[in-house]
Amino acid sequence: MEKQLNHQALNTRCEEKGLNQAAIAKQLDLSRTAVSKWFSGKSFPRPAELLKLGRLLGLRHSDLVQETGLVEEPLVAFRKRQGCKTTDRHIRRAQDMGHLLRPIVPYLDFDAFVGPPSLKNPSTDYRYLQELVAKLRREIDVGEDAPVEFSKLIEIFENYQAVIVPTLWGKKSKHENALHIHLPDSQTTWIYLNLDVEVHDFKFWMVHELGHVLTIDLLEAGRIEEAEDFSDAFAGAFVFPEPAAKEAFQAYRRLRSDSRRLDLLCEWAEAHTISPVSVYKEMEHYAKAHGLSFHEIDGPRVYQTATQFNQQFNSLAEQFFDGEQPSANQFIRVAQEKFGTEFFKAFSEYLRDKQPSSSNIASILCVNPMDARAYHDALSQ
Structure with missing residues (x-):
């Protein structure tokens, strides 16, 4: 079994102690290049060096070292903030989190023998998605065109043995608003959800993460872009399905000004607690699937309207904590109450x-x- 440094613990402790790689190299009487290779994962310290490193950082061997080789790497997916780019550092950090979650698995009250099902042939085809969301809505007793309550979404996560981890990561301080970590060996999925977000975006993000739960096979096969595309299409179809999109579209096409059309988007968005962008896109998808003409609004205007719409409401965290x-x-008490986690x-x-x-x-x-x-x-x- 191979060993590697726990880079997340290593970096966290260096921050706590105000140490950089140059300072560590000096205190351990080593070259900076050698220490740099430890941090990048290109090499592993010799026993004497490892002991000195642990003493310097105040970390036990079990905290500093991870054993790998017989355990598959965690599968990760991000719901990124707009404009963010996922780097190797982001992936490494998420995988390190996954390794640290493994010891918690035995404390979960989950079926150890039967894992959550996956979709056989996930597709972004419009008809496929609509049939899928209709099936899932029936399973949680939600009408075909009704708004989906957060409690019903949480019920689906529970049915699929996904562990919700509510967080307060700030509005702009992190790379992602949601993080999906799947541990192949235990077949457990952990969904980190940042509550410092606009309430009308949050439902879409939850369903996006549910899309990853349903398509673990895509992540296992390394088909990341395909998994992201499916999850986005699935989330839109789920939060604003065809019956609702049809009704909204029929009203939309009767209007004669973009200003009134934008108002209509906001009306439907507020009724379903989703973004006006989701309403717009799902109407467009409905029209295209049925060969109907669709009046497009200049893209920036739709997103500007969504921004102005969101400003009328408190964030999810502000609602939960006044x-x-x-x-x-x-935070723990409210997170347990709201998410049943x-x-x-x-x-x-x-x-x-x-x-x-x-x-x-x-x-x-x-x-x-x-x-x-x-x-x-x-x-x-």
């Missing part, structure tokens, strides 16, 4: 049983060291 920054205890319960049992380091906690939750300590205190009670 605009205040919650304590760790309050068992993540914090399982994580709490893991903390009390295994007593991982604070850097380990920071890595799993992807938070700063101070917040990690607050979560540790709240979950250890």
Whole structure:
């Protein structure tokens, strides 16, 4: 079994101690090139060097080293912020988080023998998507054209044994608004959802992540773009399905000004708690699928309207916490109430049983060291 450094714990502890690679090389009496290769994963420290590194950073061997080789790499997918580019560093960080989630799996109340089903032949074909979302809506008892409540979406995640991990990652401070991590060995899926987002975007993102849950085979095959395209198309069809798109389109085509058409988008968006962009795109998809002409509005105007529309409403986090920054205890309590997640319960049992380091906690939750300590205190009670 091969070994590698736990890069997330390594980087977190370096930040805590204010150490860079040059400083580490100097204190360990090594070349900067040697240390750089450790951080990039190109080489692994010799036993004596590893011991010195652990002492310097105050990390135990179990926190500093990960064993690989017999365990498949976690599969990851991001719901990126607009304009962000996914780099190897983002992927490495997410995979490191996945490795750290593995010890928590035994504390989950999931069926150890039967995993969630996957779609046989996922497609972005309009008719395929509409039949699929109609089936899933029936399974959770939601009308074919009715708005989908958040509680019903959470029910689907539970049915598919996906662990929801609510987070507060800020509005602009991170690369992603949602993160999907699948552990092939345990067949568990972990969905990190940032609550610091516009409420009318959040439902689409949830369903996008559900699309990844349904198409794990695509991620396993490395067909990332195909998986993203499917998840986007699936999310749009699910939150604003054909019956709703048909009714909205019929009203849309009767209007004579773009200003009134944009108002119509906002009316439907508010009724379904989704973005006006989703309403617009699904009407367009409906028209194209049925060979109907569709009056296009200049792209920037649709997105500008969506931005102005969102400004009328509090973010999801502001709604949940009355605009205040919650304590760790309050956040955990509200997250459990709103999302029915068992993540914090399982994580709490893991903390009390295994007593991982604070850097380990920071890595799993992807938070700063101070917040990690607050979560540790709240979950250890």
